[in-house]
Amino acid sequence: MSPTPPARRLRLQLPRRMFAQVLLMQVAIAAGVAVLATGLFLAPLSDQLDDQAMRRALSIAQTTAAQPQIAEDLTDTPATAGGPVQREAERIRTATKAEYIVVMDRRGVRWSHPTPSEIGRLVSTDPGQALAGHDVMQIDSGTLGRTARGKVPLRDGDGKIVGAVSVGIAYDSVRARLLHAIPGLFAYAGGALAVGALAAWLISRRVQRQTRDLAFSDISALLAEREAMLHGIREGVVALDRAGRIRLLNDEARRLLGIGDEAVGRSLDEALGEGRTADVLAGRVTGTDLLTVRGQRVLVANRMPTDDGGAVATLRDRTELEQLGRELDSTRGLIDALRAQDHEHANRMHTVLGLLELEMYDDAVEFVGEVVGDHRATAEQVAEKIQDPLLAALLVGKATVAAERGVALSLADRTGLPDRLIDPRGLVTIVGNLVDNALDATAGTPHARVEVELQAEGRTATLRVRDTGPGIPEEQRELIFTEGWSTKQRPAHRERGIGLPLVRRLAERQGGSATVGEAAGGGAEFTVVLPEALAEADLEPALTVPSDPHAHTVAEEESR
Numbered sequence: 001m002s003p004t005p006p007a008r009r010l011r012l013q014l015p016r017r018m019f020a021q022v023l024l025m026q027v028a029i030a031a032g033v034a035v036l037a038t039g040l041f042l043a044p045l046s047d048q049l050d051d052q053a054m055r056r057a058l059s060i061a062q063t064t065a066a067q068p069q070i071a072e073d074l075t076d077t078p079a080t081a082g083g084p085v086q087r088e089a090e091r092i093r094t095a096t097k098a099e100y101i102v103v104m105d106r107r108g109v110r111w112s113h114p115t116p117s118e119i120g121r122l123v124s125t126d127p128g129q130a131l132a133g134h135d136v137m138q139i140d141s142g143t144l145g146r147t148a149r150g151k152v153p154l155r156d157g158d159g160k161i162v163g164a165v166s167v168g169i170a171y172d173s174v175r176a177r178l179l180h181a182i183p184g185l186f187a188y189a190g191g192a193l194a195v196g197a198l199a200a201w202l203i204s205r206r207v208q209r210q211t212r213d214l215a216f217s218d219i220s221a222l223l224a225e226r227e228a229m230l231h232g233i234r235e236g237v238v239a240l241d242r243a244g245r246i247r248l249l250n251d252e253a254r255r256l257l258g259i260g261d262e263a264v265g266r267s268l269d270e271a272l273g274e275g276r277t278a279d280v281l282a283g284r285v286t287g288t289d290l291l292t293v294r295g296q297r298v299l300v301a302n303r304m305p306t307d308d309g310g311a312v313a314t315l316r317d318r319t320e321l322e323q324l325g326r327e328l329d330s331t332r333g334l335i336d337a338l339r340a341q342d343h344e345h346a347n348r349m350h351t352v353l354g355l356l357e358l359e360m361y362d363d364a365v366e367f368v369g370e371v372v373g374d375h376r377a378t379a380e381q382v383a384e385k386i387q388d389p390l391l392a393a394l395l396v397g398k399a400t401v402a403a404e405r406g407v408a409l410s411l412a413d414r415t416g417l418p419d420r421l422i423d424p425r426g427l428v429t430i431v432g433n434l435v436d437n438a439l440d441a442t443a444g445t446p447h448a449r450v451e452v453e454l455q456a457e458g459r460t461a462t463l464r465v466r467d468t469g470p471g472i473p474e475e476q477r478e479l480i481f482t483e484g485w486s487t488k489q490r491p492a493h494r495e496r497g498i499g500l501p502l503v504r505r506l507a508e509r510q511g512g513s514a515t516v517g518e519a520a521g522g523g524a525e526f527t528v529v530l531p532e533a534l535a536e537a538d539l540e541p542a543l544t545v546p547s548d549p550h551a552h553t554v555a556e557e558e559s560r
Contacts, residue, residue, distance in 0.1 A: 065164075101166075
């Protein structure tokens with residue numbers, strides 16, 4: 001036979017659902033409050049009823065003692081059951097419905113009593129205080145049982161104490177009044193408990209809807225999972241309330257946005273400052289995978305509204321991807337330049353070979369000299385006007401690419417830039433972006449031409465890039481500097497709409513500006529002013545490399 005299983009111990013368990021637990025707790029609280037309020041009401045009620053009964057007895061005793069005829073009859077007539085004192089006391093007792101009215105002399109002998117046989121006997125309780133001239137109220141027991149009593153001295157016409165009057169109210173009537181009040185009190189308490197239970201049920205139903213009928217353990221587990229997920233993922237998460245204030249930031253969001261816990265509870269404009277990043281997170285700019293720039297980082301943001309009127313925004317760091325895309329573009333640009341040079345070199349070699357085969361040696365020598373001279377002249381012209389080697393090398397390379405694409409790239413006559421740039425890489429980024437945009441705009445158009453003008457005045461450098469392309473409509477001249485906006489087809493490896501916003505950002509970081517207008521002969525003219533671009537003339541120029549390696553590689557973006 002199998003052993004008898006041990007008896008299970010009876011254990012009371014709370015329901016698992018939050019709705020049921022909240023309802024149970026609220027009903028228990030309402031019941032406890034009702035019981036406590038009833039007890040607190042009943043406790044003083046008994047004392048109040050006792051005090052009312054004693055005061056009533058004292059009032060009847062004072063009224064009886066105030067009649068001078070009773071004191072006069074007490075001194076002039078004997079204590080008998082048919083005497084005038086007994087008749088008057090019984091009349092008053094019947095009128096007031098008192099339990100008894102006892103008139104006594106100074107010896108404590110009764111002259112009146114509801115039981116005639118007690119007349120002439122000593123009272124059962126001490127009348128000393130009343131005979132001494134004091135009013136007395138008390139609950140005491142006597143020949144007629146427990147009563148609420150009032151005792152007063154009885155005085156004659158001269159004010160001399162000749163006896164005392166004791167009046168009693170049956171204590172059973174006081175208790176009956178108390179018991180009579182209890183059912184009504186319980187009825188009120190029950191009604192209050194019912195209203196409280198109904199309110200508790202309504203509140204619990206609301207809690208059930210808002211918590212989706214989850215148990216406390218489920219909510220605790222969800223919170224733990226949320227914390228682990230928010231701080232473990234490599235995407236920034238920003239939660240907003242219905243007023244647009246930040247209520248949650250994970251570690252990655254703090255890193256990407258450059259803000260800390262002090263931003264919690266503040267609006268986006270207060271925490272981030274006005275700009276596209278705040279507009280995207282606040283939902284003032286709509287769409288998916290929206291590009292924005294925060295500091296030196298390129299971010300992709302998505303925003304999802306929540307049921308409570310708030311929203312959750314996610315942020316991804318696209319800086320490294322943008323850097324790889326720009327490196328790919330740089331590589332492609334270098335390949336295009338090499339291909340253009342190779343194509344041009346092959347044509348020239350074929351020409352030289354033909355001249356040699358035709359034994360036109362003098363013409364061959366002259367042709368080679370012209371070719372070398374043209375190339376050298378272009379490089380020398382750029383180097384003469386642009387003394388910074390990085391910027392000069394960029395423009396020479398861009399001239400080769402432009403020639404391959406059928407665009408004439410030239411320097412304006414007024415161009416002149418000394419070798420005193422504080423941040424040459426930053427200016428290389430700006431010039432490269434604007435020249436690439438100009439080449440894209442003019443390539444394939446008749447008489448395509450791009451002109452670059454660089455001027456220095458004191459420490460200020462001014463850059464102008466003009467093209468003969470279609471130009472920028474006036475209503476779009478500010479829009480093109482917005483992150484993510486572009487008229488070009490998006491390449492497969494990266495996003496568009498980064499270059500021009502970062503050109504403006506690089507200019508504004510140096511206290512300058514970047515604007516666009518209409519060129520004199522049609523097309524677009526971009527103007528960038530950098531007030532602090534040049535070192536003082538008596539200082540030795542130095543190349544300053546930004547502390548962030550992504551500061552300029554990120555900016556090399558083709559965007560219009």
